[in-house]
Amino acid sequence: MDVQDIVNTVSQKAGLDQAVTEKVVGTIFSVLEHEAEGTSVSGFFARISGADGLAQKYDVMAAGAAGSGGGLLSSLEGVLGGALGEKTGALINGVAVLKASGLDMAQIRQAGTTLIQQAEVAAGPELTNEVLGSVPSLKAHLGL
Known part of the structure; x- marks a missing residue:
């Protein structure tokens, strides 16, 4: 199974269009890439062809990844990410990206x-x- 198979299935079951689904899957994979400890994440990505590329395409730590365009949320993300380290910053940015994608919590959960x-x-x-x-x-932020 490759990452496109996963995107297709998530799109179908969650009732989301392909572009939004790709962003959601890529964002979650990016958070895992930045936050998962040890070498298990590299083995995980090795078993899902294209997952690492999608994580990099939607890198939550890239400049402007949260898509907030500035303002208070962006400032808070920067301060918290800087103060608490990359791991917390990746999660905060990832959650911001998911919320900015226009999905409600039920859709994100699905x-x-x-x-x-x-x-x-x-x-x-x-x-x-x-x-x-x-x-x-x-998992807590995804409501799982």
Whole structure:
């Protein structure tokens, strides 16, 4: 299974268009890439062809990734990310990107649930749970 298969399934099950779905999947993968500890994330990406490329395309730590265009939210993200380190910054930016995509929490939850299910099929439940377990606050922010 490659990343496009995952995007297609998430799009279908969550009822989202392809472009929004690709951004959601890429954003979640980017948060995992920045926050997951150890080498498990590289093994996870190795089992899902194209996942690392999609994570880089939607890199939550790239300048302006949150899409807020400045203002208070952007300032808070910068301060918190700088004060608390890259890991917290990646999660804050990722959540901001998901919320800025125009999706409501039910849609984000459905997309996240489907993404996790597809990742378990592609990378195996043990490795997927290990990667997600190293970023526990991501599941909380996705409402899972």
